Amino acid sequence: MTIRVSVVGAKGRMGATVVGAVQSAPDMELALALDAGDDLTQITPANTDVVVEFTVPAVSLSNVLTLVGQGVNVVVGTTGWTDEKLAQVGEALAAHPDNSVFIAPNFAISTVLAEHFAAQAARYFESVEIVEMHHPNKVDAPSGTAIHTAHVIAAARKEASMPPIPDNTQTDGGSRGQVVDGIHVHAVRLRGLNAHEEVLFGNAGEQLVLRADSFDRSSFMPGVLLAVRHAGENPGKVTVGLDAYLEL
Ligand SMILES: NC(=O)C1=CN([C@@H]2O[C@H](COP(=O)(O)OP(=O)(O)OC[C@H]3O[C@@H](n4cnc5c(N)ncnc54)[C@H](OP(=O)(O)O)[C@@H]3O)[C@@H](O)[C@H]2O)C=CC1
Ligand SMILES: O=C(O)C1=N[C@H](C(=O)O)C[C@H](O)C1
Numbered sequence: 001m002t003i004r005v006s007v008v009g010a011k012g013r014m015g016a017t018v019v020g021a022v023q024s025a026p027d028m029e030l031a032l033a034l035d036a037g038d039d040l041t042q043i044t045p046a047n048t049d050v051v052v053e054f055t056v057p058a059v060s061l062s063n064v065l066t067l068v069g070q071g072v073n074v075v076v077g078t079t080g081w082t083d084e085k086l087a088q089v090g091e092a093l094a095a096h097p098d099n100s101v102f103i104a105p106n107f108a109i110s111t112v113l114a115e116h117f118a119a120q121a122a123r124y125f126e127s128v129e130i131v132e133m134h135h136p137n138k139v140d141a142p143s144g145t146a147i148h149t150a151h152v153i154a155a156a157r158k159e160a161s162m163p164p165i166p167d168n169t170q171t172d173g174g175s176r177g178q179v180v181d182g183i184h185v186h187a188v189r190l191r192g193l194n195a196h197e198e199v200l201f202g203n204a205g206e207q208l209v210l211r212a213d214s215f216d217r218s219s220f221m222p223g224v225l226l227a228v229r230h231a232g233e234n235p236g237k238v239t240v241g242l243d244a245y246l247e248l
Helices: 013-024 057-069 083-095 110-125 144-159 217-230
Strands: 002-010 028-034 050-053 072-075 102-105 127-136 179-180 183-189 195-203 207-213 238-240
Touching: 002 013, 013 028, 013 050, 013 144, 013 207, 013 217, 050 217, 057 083, 057 102, 057 110, 057 207, 072 110, 083 102, 110 144, 110 195, 127 144, 127 179, 144 179, 144 183, 144 195, 179 195
Parallel strands: 002 028, 002 050, 050 072, 072 102, 102 238, 127 183
Antiparallel strands: 127 195, 179 183, 195 207
16 A cells, blocks of 8 residues: 655755655655645645654654644654653653654664664763764754763663763863763764764773764665654654664
8 A cells, every 4th residue: 555645845955855865765645745834724635645844853853743633654853852851742642542753863874773782882881972963954952862862871880780981071161061860961063974983982901982874864764664654653652763674
């Protein structure tokens, strides 16, 4: 059966790439391609099975709530999600128990795997810091991926009862980065880059660096299409992270 996919944020860098990927997928057809200023209530179960949402953090929650209200499944790539926002989506889904929302901070297999390996490494290293590097048009820092990676590492360290990360910094004008769940996260914005993340682990006398590079937005498309194909599998629920659909 052909999956009818609508794209919200369709004129953006990611949205336009998703439109092309959906048009090239043999099992999908493009329904509506909407962007800023368009009325999202045009999207209904009569024309759409799954909506892919790539917009900006400031509007994504509102868009997702509208789309859930329209009774369709939603796949979200926009960043900026917090526990509070996720809870609001969960409440909205209670009124639409047949639909689901899937959110991925990153759809690239390299990055999802790097994060998976980082969770494994986290229990063996005293020190860890994250460096994310992106194109200068990105509006949010640190990246949604880096925030998610920090949470995953912090949870793994907690489960392994790791001691606090050693750091004797006495003065800091901001150069130590943002602390997310106890992990220092550094953001670089550089012309020529796309989306890149390094997780640096250190012990006395050794270092492990996990690095994932998305050189091109095509890197995100297999993950987006995978999520579209799985949409609706967890009715009434919000699922976060592409690892949910990978057998890791
Ligand atoms: N999960 C993942 O794997 C990835 C996630 N991202 C994330 O995806 C998001 C989008 O990134 P990117 O495509 O580069 O950003 P862009 O700024 O290129 O695209 C965003 C698009 O959304 C549109 N938009 C703004 N407000 C609305 C609205 N209310 N309703 C519908 N459309 C709207 C914008 O229109 P206008 O410009 O006219 O305001 C623009 O066309 C970011 O949060 C980014 O971090 C990016 C790459 C991969
Ligand atoms: O804005 C981007 O480009 C990206 N945003 C996502 C993020 O903030 O993690 C995913 C990827 O890093 C590209």
